[in-house]
Amino acid sequence: MRLDGGVSYSDLERPPLHERALSQALVRPGGLWRDVRVVDETGSTNADLAAEAREGAAEGTVLVTELQTAGRGRLGRVWTAPPRSGLMFSLLVRPRVPATRLGWAPLLTGLAVASAVRRMTETFFAEEGADAAVDVRLKWPNDLMVGDRKLAGVLVEKVDDALVVGVGLNVGLKAAELPVPTATSLAIEGAPLSDRAPLLRAILRSFETWYGEWAALEGDPESSGLRTAYKELCVTLGRTVRVELPDGRALTGEVTDIDAAGLLVVSGPGGERSVSAGDVVHVR
Secondary structure, three states: OEEOOOEEOOOOOOOOOOHHHHHHHHOOOOOOOOEEEEEOOEOOHHHHHHHHHHOOOOOOEEEEEOOEOOEEOHHHOEEOOOOOOEEEEEEEEOOOOOHHHOOHHHHHHHHHHHHHHHHHHHHHHHHOOOOOOOOOEEEOOOEEEEOOEEEEEEEEEEEOOEEEEEEEEEOOOOHHHOOOOOEOOOOOOOOOOOOOHHHHHHHHHHHHHHHHHHHHOOOOOOOOOHHHHHHHHEOOOOOEEEEEOOOOOEEEEEEEEEOOOOOEEEEEOOEEEEEOOOEEEEOO
């Protein structure tokens, strides 16, 4: 069997994900995950799952694709990758937390993915006889970075009372396959995890842990430990940044905090300002 793009399932460098095995490993009584599906190709897992959310799909639904043809990142940017070269998936949750705390969902997702990637790559290097890991960090709000290069992105969309959380993580991409020169992949960073299934399981379990604690505490980022853990991995803190604001203006200053609402606190010529949305550029 072949996917569009001419990549065969016999390609040992990029083996397929198996829906049944993932379901058996992740779906359990009392757990968050209820339905894990893998499709060969789709336009956008977020768009597909948003449609299901409007029809009442249960919390804990996960949709994974081997090839995404119309994926979107933050600010409408296109996210593309060859078949089975990364992890492209969306999940559906229905958090019962105050609306003022929903802004933590993207940051929580970034933290969950980054934590899982760090653990998995540490294990990979240990098996190779080295004491290291891919040093994945977070650029506010939820980009996963290795140095100045982007490894993964997160897009969270609100659909009625649900959140559709999309993740695109570059795993096996080679340098010539990168969509932009400022991107990277685990393979390029020295951790070619050709079997993506353990990594996907680790990410979903990490999300389940962080989400479960956060939701149980009504979205409180302090008592759940979310804010502290996020700040420990956030490379935007302490940096001079230029924030391209949605209204077209730009704000330049030093990032002094991630506040209790998950907003970026920037200290500039006019004093401190909390930013809820914008394109952040780390100024060298």
